[in-house]
Amino acid sequence: MSKPKFAMYWSGSCGGCEIAVINIHEKILDVDANFEVAFWPVAVDAKVKDVEALADGDILLTLWNGSIRNEENEHMAHLLRRKSKLLVAFGSCATEGCVPGLANLSPLSEIIDTAYTTLTTDNPNNIRPQHVTKVPEGEISIPVLKDRVYTLAQVVDVDYFMPGCPPESHQIAAVIDLVIQVLQGKAELPPKGAVIGAGSSTVCEDCPRKRNVKSIKAFHRIQEIAPLDPELCILEQGIPCNGPATRSGCNARCPRVGAQCIGCYGPAEGVVDYGARLLTAFASVIDANEPEEIERILDGIPDPAGQFYRFNLADSLFRAGAPAFKN
Amino acid sequence: MSTNNGKPKVGVYVCHCGTNIAHTVDVEQVRDWAAQALGAEGVVIARDYKFMCSSPGQELIEKDIKELGLERVVVAACSPHLHEMTFRNASKRAGLNPYLTELASIREQVSWVHTDKGLATEKAKAVVAGAVERVVKNEPLDEIKVPIHPATLVVGGGITGIQAALEIANAGYKVYLVEREPSIGGHMAQFDKTFPTLDCAACILTPRMFETGMHPNIELLTWSEVTQVAGYVGNFTVTIKKKPRYLKEELCTGCRICVEKCPKKVIDHVYEAGIGYRKAIYTSSAQAVPKFPVIDTANCNFFQKGTCKVCEKSCPTNAIDYEQKEQFLKVDVGNIILATGYDLFDARRVSNYGYGRLANVFTSIEFERMCNAAGPTSGKIVLRDGQTTPKTVGIIHCVGSRDRNYNNYCSSICCMQSLKFAHLVKERTGATVYDFYIDMRTPMKSYDEFYQRVLEEGTLFVRGKVAQVSDAARNAQEEGKLIIQVEDTLVGKQRRIPVDMVILSTGMQPRHDAKEVGKLFGIGCSSDGWFTEKHAKLDPVATMTEGVLIAGTAAGPKDIPASVAQGSAAAARVLNLIMRHEVTLEPIKAIIKQWQCSGCRICNGLCPFNAISFRAERRVSEINPALCQGCGTCVAACPAGAISGSGFSNDQILAQIDGLLMDVNPVSA
Numbered sequence: 001m002s003k004p005k006f007a008m009y010w011s012g013s014c015g016g017c018e019i020a021v022i023n024i025h026e027k028i029l030d031v032d033a034n035f036e037v038a039f040w041p042v043a044v045d046a047k048v049k050d051v052e053a054l055a056d057g058d059i060l061l062t063l064w065n066g067s068i069r070n071e072e073n074e075h076m077a078h079l080l081r082r083k084s085k086l087l088v089a090f091g092s093c094a095t096e097g098c099v100p101g102l103a104n105l106s107p108l109s110e111i112i113d114t115a116y117t118t119l120t121t122d123n124p125n126n127i128r129p130q131h132v133t134k135v136p137e138g139e140i141s142i143p144v145l146k147d148r149v150y151t152l153a154q155v156v157d158v159d160y161f162m163p164g165c166p167p168e169s170h171q172i173a174a175v176i177d178l179v180i181q182v183l184q185g186k187a188e189l190p191p192k193g194a195v196i197g198a199g200s201s202t203v204c205e206d207c208p209r210k211r212n213v214k215s216i217k218a219f220h221r222i223q224e225i226a227p228l229d230p231e232l233c234i235l236e237q238g239i240p241c242n243g244p245a246t247r248s249g250c251n252a253r254c255p256r257v258g259a260q261c262i263g264c265y266g267p268a269e270g271v272v273d274y275g276a277r278l279l280t281a282f283a284s285v286i287d288a289n290e291p292e293e294i295e296r297i298l299d300g301i302p303d304p305a306g307q308f309y310r311f312n313l314a315d316s317l318f319r320a321g322a323p324a325f326k327n
Numbered sequence: 328m329s330t331n332n333g334k335p336k337v338g339v340y341v342c343h344c345g346t347n348i349a350h351t352v353d354v355e356q357v358r359d360w361a362a363q364a365l366g367a368e369g370v371v372i373a374r375d376y377k378f379m380c381s382s383p384g385q386e387l388i389e390k391d392i393k394e395l396g397l398e399r400v401v402v403a404a405c406s407p408h409l410h411e412m413t414f415r416n417a418s419k420r421a422g423l424n425p426y427l428t429e430l431a432s433i434r435e436q437v438s439w440v441h442t443d444k445g446l447a448t449e450k451a452k453a454v455v456a457g458a459v460e461r462v463v464k465n466e467p468l469d470e471i472k473v474p475i476h477p478a479t480l481v482v483g484g485g486i487t488g489i490q491a492a493l494e495i496a497n498a499g500y501k502v503y504l505v506e507r508e509p510s511i512g513g514h515m516a517q518f519d520k521t522f523p524t525l526d527c528a529a530c531i532l533t534p535r536m537f538e539t540g541m542h543p544n545i546e547l548l549t550w551s552e553v554t555q556v557a558g559y560v561g562n563f564t565v566t567i568k569k570k571p572r573y574l575k576e577e578l579c580t581g582c583r584i585c586v587e588k589c590p591k592k593v594i595d596h597v598y599e600a601g602i603g604y605r606k607a608i609y610t611s612s613a614q615a616v617p618k619f620p621v622i623d624t625a626n627c628n629f630f631q632k633g634t635c636k637v638c639e640k641s642c643p644t645n646a647i648d649y650e651q652k653e654q655f656l657k658v659d660v661g662n663i664i665l666a667t668g669y670d671l672f673d674a675r676r677v678s679n680y681g682y683g684r685l686a687n688v689f690t691s692i693e694f695e696r697m698c699n700a701a702g703p704t705s706g707k708i709v710l711r712d713g714q715t716t717p718k719t720v721g722i723i724h725c726v727g728s729r730d731r732n733y734n735n736y737c738s739s740i741c742c743m744q745s746l747k748f749a750h751l752v753k754e755r756t757g758a759t760v761y762d763f764y765i766d767m768r769t770p771m772k773s774y775d776e777f778y779q780r781v782l783e784e785g786t787l788f789v790r791g792k793v794a795q796v797s798d799a800a801r802n803a804q805e806e807g808k809l810i811i812q813v814e815d816t817l818v819g820k821q822r823r824i825p826v827d828m829v830i831l832s833t834g835m836q837p838r839h840d841a842k843e844v845g846k847l848f849g850i851g852c853s854s855d856g857w858f859t860e861k862h863a864k865l866d867p868v869a870t871m872t873e874g875v876l877i878a879g880t881a882a883g884p885k886d887i888p889a890s891v892a893q894g895s896a897a898a899a900r901v902l903n904l905i906m907r908h909e910v911t912l913e914p915i916k917a918i919i920k921q922w923q924c925s926g927c928r929i930c931n932g933l934c935p936f937n938a939i940s941f942r943a944e945r946r947v948s949e950i951n952p953a954l955c956q957g958c959g960t961c962v963a964a965c966p967a968g969a970i971s972g973s974g975f976s977n978d979q980i981l982a983q984i985d986g987l988l989m990d991v992n993p994v995s996a
Contacts, residue, residue, distance in 0.1 A: 280963050
């Protein structure tokens with residue numbers, strides 16, 4: 001009996017997700033033992049035409065990491081959707097846009113101008129990339145950027161979502177185990193649309209720090225106050241920690257070592273807009289009544305978009321900032 | 328019931344509200360549009376009616392629920408504030424859970440605020456679409472019944488609070504009467520005579536004060552203030568700060584020997600309005616209830632210099648206790664009546680009338696104390712020198728009232744108060760009295776008759792707003808006098824009238840701390856600063872917070888009869904609730920999904936009703952459903968989305984937004 005097919009693809013993202021998969025160490029051998037790797041550009045040599053040649057639904061499991069930044073990403077998403085039984089949005093970029101999604105704060109023209117004209121850029125002829133370029137050998141083309149960054153689910157139907165930037169290795173291993181157990185008839189798949197490889201509560205659930213009724217008189221950046229109380233809730237010490245709004249699953253890695261959670265596991269179950277949730281939560285525990293005092297406290301968060309939407313702007317209710325929409 | 332594309336069957340009822348809605352919204356068009364465009368959302372019937380809230384209107388809904396098997400109802404009419412209960416009850420009578428009925432406000436939010444009929448009709452459609460999409464997501468909820476604590480808190484021991492307290496106590500129920508001053512009695516205890524009958528204020532008030540002090544059902548907490556209010560209608564827990572009197576009440580007999588012996592005389596700015604003295608240990612008056620004195624530590628020799636102790640030495644029962652500390656009491660009550668009264672307008676603000684600069688300009692409260700037989704002048708009307716009887720007196724109305732520089736409203740009592748002053752001056756001094764008024768307002772029982780009487784007594788009335796009171800004489804006649812500069816609008820001339828004494832009929836103002844007090848008890852203030860009633864005409868003593876009632880001048884300027892009537896009215900409302908023994912609470916509650924709560928404690932400090940507690944052993948927060956009032960504060964604040972408000976779920980709200988945005992195409996007007 002031939003083994004079920006496995007694929008992994010990398011679109012608009014940093015590549016950390018691929019490394020995280022390799023980071024499961026010897027567990028990777030289970031993948032090889034139970035699957036035939038049909039397509040995984042980072043790891044094996046297979047071409048897009050090989051995928052196109054497969055029958056629809058021939059690949060059992062595709063892990064897709066990366067946002068949809070350009071038309072090639074979108075084309076591949078449609079292709080792999082067609083060829084896969086289970087398509088998993090793997091990692092923060094695929095599920096919620098992640099850091100690439102912050103590009104949605106600016107119009108596309110501005111992004112390109114910034115990339116090709118800054119002082120450190122050597123571009124004396126002020127060249128801009130073109131979709132099609134004529135060269136002596138003929139025409140070559142590069143993919144056109146989309147108007148903004150999309151999440152995978154905004155482009156194709158997605159079966160499961162696996163958050164994390166990147167997903168924790170033990171969670172990846174657990175998901176692979178689960179799929180293998182399903183193959184062996186020992187377990188059932190979760191309902192479609194489920195978030196897998198994560199908890200249902202928030203980072204605070206796993207955080208060992210002591211917490212009290214909160215009342216915040218000032219926000220600080222972590223380098224501004226040292227040393228941090230090793231026992232006490234980081235947010236209560238005035239460091240804007242995103243733990244209360246961020247889905248559990250990482251075992252509170254950052255708070256455990258004295259760094260605030262920055263929210264890479266995305267929103268908790270049922271939350272429509274992560275940033276809005278966190279914003280109202282922070283606003284609720286600010287201990288001030290005078291408008292000027294409130295302003296002063298909020299000035300302690302110098303980059304609100306980065307604080308509240310670092311990982312999920314593309315999947316937020318806004319999707320993008322107003323300038324990006326005007327583009 | 329047949330399936331309806333998998334959607335519950337919705338009935339939409341569009342109200343004309345006479346012409347209130349129909350004048351600005353094309354009601355028939357909204358009806359037809361709802362029937363067609365919202366069919367896919369589940370609408371199976373849409374009707375319109377002249378007055379949906381009338382019996383035939385409600386019967387229309389009931390009939391459709393029974394005959395068409397409606398599972399959801401949307402009434403597009405006025406705001407939920409007005410008729411949500413009406414239509415929920417109609418649904419209930421027809422066997423439908425009342426919480427499956429939604430009101431779409433197309434009156435307050437559409438017809439009353441727009442003029443363009445085309446655009447208003449489009450907006451009404453959007454509002455209806457929002458309500459339909461929302462109601463489909465509604466879930467049946469069951470009302471919650473909780474017992475009512477039979478005790479009542481009355482805040483403010485003026486005539487209004489006294490009246491309310493006595494009414495409830497006489498019905499056999501416990502009352503805690505909290506007063507921030509050392510004695511009850513309020514402003515009325517300072518007055519001499521009361522208009523229009525000229526009853527002596529003390530004669531009619533002190534028996535009530537005494538009765539209140541002695542009543543077995545009234546616990547008097549004077550020299551005390553409410554610091555915290557928790558809970559909800561039927562079950563409030565109130566924290567009261569009892570300020571130290573520096574004497575043991577259980578030992579004090581009220582003999583006032585300490586007051587007599589105290590060597591320190593202080594100007595009394597409260598009870599004597601600054602024109603009389605009291606001691607550093609004092610009761611506001613000899614009739615004070617309770618009878619116990621208070622030490623004013625800021626002026627007491629012992630507290631300031633460490634020596635004296637005359638009061639301690641002279642007290643026959645050793646009641647003085649310099650070590651006394653403030654105490655905090657917690658009491659449980661079912662209802663709260665706020666009768667916190669008013670502040671007097673500060674006449675110094677009208678600098679052109681010279682109060683505070685020109686000695687013989689008096690305020691109304693100073694004059695009241697001067698007239699009072701127990702007051703600083705033993706009832707003699709004299710100039711600031713304390714001896715000279717005035718020969719001419721000018722009384723100025725509307726000081727601080729009906730004036731856009733100060734307060735726009737009419738303080739309602741000043742005309743009658745001024746007439747009373749005119750009468751008293753005439754009666755006691757025979758002086759010539761000028762009365763300067765803008766409009767004479769004497770509308771209540773026997774008031775205008777009193778005005779006629781004062782007219783007949785020979786008071787000279789000048790219709791016009793006084794421009795200035797000055798002491799700058801222009802001729803020998805004016806020398807040494809106060810000159811009132813006024814336009815006599817009936818004669819059409821500027822006049823300068825020299826007088827010996829000016830009385831400013833100062834108006835009423837909301838208490839300086841009304842806003843904070845309102846916040847403490849969870850009620851709002853109008854733009855003028857008075858407590859806001861639930862309905863200005865039909866529910867004048869209730870507020871938007873159930874179980875918190877307002878009475879007397881705390882809700883706006885009033886005379887004594889109106890204040891007393893409100894005190895009784897508030898008491899009747901309280902007794903009505905107490906005698907029902909239980910109160911029905913809206914089942915709109917917040918619930919924390921325990922498996923999603925990570926115990927971050929963001930919500931813990933936010934609940935205005937103290938309904939949230941943290942379970943340290945399980946590291947989760949919990950909401951006490953009996954305390955939760957469904958305000959939604961914690962729902963909004965929960966970063967994990969672990970708290971949801973029944974009746975206001977994300978699903979419902981987002982569905983409503985979807986509906987509202989359904990019809991965004993602008994129409995060509």
